[in-house]
Amino acid sequence: xxxxxxxxxxxxxxxxxxxxxxxxxxxxxxxxxxxKPSPSTSAKSVSTEKDGVTSIDMLxxxxxxxxxYAIITLDPAGRxxxxxxxxxxxxxxxxxxxxxxxxxxxxxxEDIEKGKTDMELKxxxxxxxxxxxxxxxxxxxxxxxxxxxxxxxxxxxxxxxxFGKVTRDMTEQRQLSERIKKQTQEILEMATVPVVPVxxxxxxxxxxxxxxxxxxxxxxERLLQRITETNSPVAVLDITGVPTIDTxxxxxxxxxxxxxxxxxxxxxxxxxRPIIAQTLVHLGIDxxxxxxxxxxxxxxxxxxxxxxxxVTPKAVATxxxxxxxxxxxx
Amino acid sequence: MENNIxxxxxxxxxxxxxxxxxxxxxxSALQAKVLDxxxxxxxxxxxxxxxxxxxxxxxxxxxxxxxxxxxxxMGGRTIIAGMRPAVAITATQIGLTLGNIETALxxxxxxxxxxxxxxxxxxx
Numbered sequence: 058x059x060x061x062x063x064x065x066x067x068x069x070x071x072x073x074x075x076x077x078x079x080x081x082x083x084x085x086x087x088x089x090x091x092x093k094p095s096p097s098t099s100a101k102s103v104s105t106e107k108d109g110v111t112s113i114d115m116l117x118x119x120x121x122x123x124x125x126y127a128i129i130t131l132d133p134a135g136r137x138x139x140x141x142x143x144x145x146x147x148x149x150x151x152x153x154x155x156x157x158x159x160x161x162x163x164x165x166x167e168d169i170e171k172g173k174t175d176m177e178l179k180x181x182x183x184x185x186x187x188x189x190x191x192x193x194x195x196x197x198x199x200x201x202x203x204x205x206x207x208x209x210x211x212x213x214x215x216x217x218x219x220f221g222k223v224t225r226d227m228t229e230q231r232q233l234s235e236r237i238k239k240q241t242q243e244i245l246e247m248a249t250v251p252v253v254p255v256x257x258x259x260x261x262x263x264x265x266x267x268x269x270x271x272x273x274x275x276x277x278e279r280l281l282q283r284i285t286e287t288n289s290p291v292a293v294l295d296i297t298g299v300p301t302i303d304t305x306x307x308x309x310x311x312x313x314x315x316x317x318x319x320x321x322x323x324x325x326x327x328x329x330r331p332i333i334a335q336t337l338v339h340l341g342i343d344x345x346x347x348x349x350x351x352x353x354x355x356x357x358x359x360x361x362x363x364x365x366x367x368v369t370p371k372a373v374a375t376x377x378x379x380x381x382x383x384x385x386x387x
Numbered sequence: 388m389e390n391n392i393x394x395x396x397x398x399x400x401x402x403x404x405x406x407x408x409x410x411x412x413x414x415s416a417l418q419a420k421v422l423d424x425x426x427x428x429x430x431x432x433x434x435x436x437x438x439x440x441x442x443x444x445x446x447x448x449x450x451x452x453x454x455x456x457x458x459x460x461m462g463g464r465t466i467i468a469g470m471r472p473a474v475a476i477t478a479t480q481i482g483l484t485l486g487n488i489e490t491a492l493x494x495x496x497x498x499x500x501x502x503x504x505x506x507x508x509x510x511x
Contacts, residue, residue, distance in 0.1 A: 281472030288492055312479045319475040321468060321490035321497070365503075 127224040149196035181207040202231040250276045252283040265298030273309035291360045297328030307342040327356030399431040407439045418454045438469025448483040455488045468497040
């Protein structure tokens with residue numbers, strides 16, 4: 058048996074006394090011959106037995122010890138030739154159960170129907186490599202998100218001997234990245250259009266930053282949604298944090314206000330600073346139909362009075378409290 | 388289809404409920420039914436509940452607006468209640484208006500409005 062594997066000598070020093078393991082299913086000699094080492098690399102390679110340990114043993118130990126990658130080999134038709142413990146852990150199949158079976162056992166039904174397995178082998182054979190990320194199936198039918206690399210294995214004459222298949226479980230990474238994506242989206246939405254209930258029946262929308270069409274569209278949808286959800290008859294739209302207003306933005310705001318009125322609620326536009334007031338008049342934008350206030354505070358006061366509510370100093374409130382107590386006692 | 392509109396007299400008001408997808412004959416029937424009931428019951432106003440309506444076209448909007456004017460001429464008041472957000476957005480985007488008709492979030496709130504009299508901050 059010819060052994061011409063390229064293995065770092067350092068690895069051999071770490072494991073000086075390894076016994077030959079019995080991996081009958083995989084012919085490592087054939088595998089190794091595919092490396093076709095050039096004269097310079099073969100000089101460094103370990104090609105003979107050293108203290109009873111061969112490089113092939115080392116490779117077997119490597120393949121057996123790796124925990125994160127399922128490393129298996131397939132024959133040219135796609136039937137499983139070898140199986141490592143990581144593969145068993147990942148895909149649940151035991152070596153004796155799966156060896157000899159077609160590797161489509163690891164694929165979801167819809168992929169098999171699409172002929173994905175054949176396509177992958179063909180692509181690997183043609184391009185020298187095939188990489189894919191997608192759903193794979195365990196023995197029990199559960200799915201995991203896998204990164205798969207398929208490499209064609211050839212003898213020195215170039216004849217196809219089979220394929221090497223390295224699979225990694227990426228489910229956690231995928232879940233993580235999806236969660237991050239979702240959170241980012243949520244934060245973005247919150248930041249673009251916050252709709253906050255400040256009182257029973259009063260919603261506050263503090264807008265900060267430039268309002269583009271997309272944002273105002275989003276604002277309209279969210280505000281109307283929240284108004285119906287919370288059954289709030291008043292919404293305070295605060296534009297203190299909006300640097301400038303152009304005709305289009307003003308138009309969008311007017312549209313939003315009209316929509317809110319159709320629902321049966323009222324909008325108070327607050328935070329109209331001098332510069333905004335000047336711009337609106339110069340642009341000839343008619344907001345005479347809209348209740349506008351310069352400050353959020355006066356806007357809130359208007360909102361409260363619309364709801365027939367008033368904020369009174371505490372002393373007065375305590376007085377009425379005692380009055381109520383005396384009347385209830387009498 | 389015309390029978391899909393329900394007109395119920397509640398105290399001195401008419402509670403009118405529209406079906407989810409009113410077609411033109413239904414909309415046409417609305418006006419006649421409402422005005423007829425106004426006269427028959429000598430009602431003080433109309434609460435038009437459109438909370439089930441999923442589409443609002445220009446014909447419906449115009450009919451509602453006209454009917455409201457007619458109700459006003461007959462000495463009544465019209466409040467439209469329960470328009471859905473999606474309907475309101477579409478209506479605004481295609482430029483539909485309901486004139487100066489009063490609106491309410493729900494029939495419940497519309498009833499509150501009838502006991503409190505008309506209120507508008509625009510007049511304050």
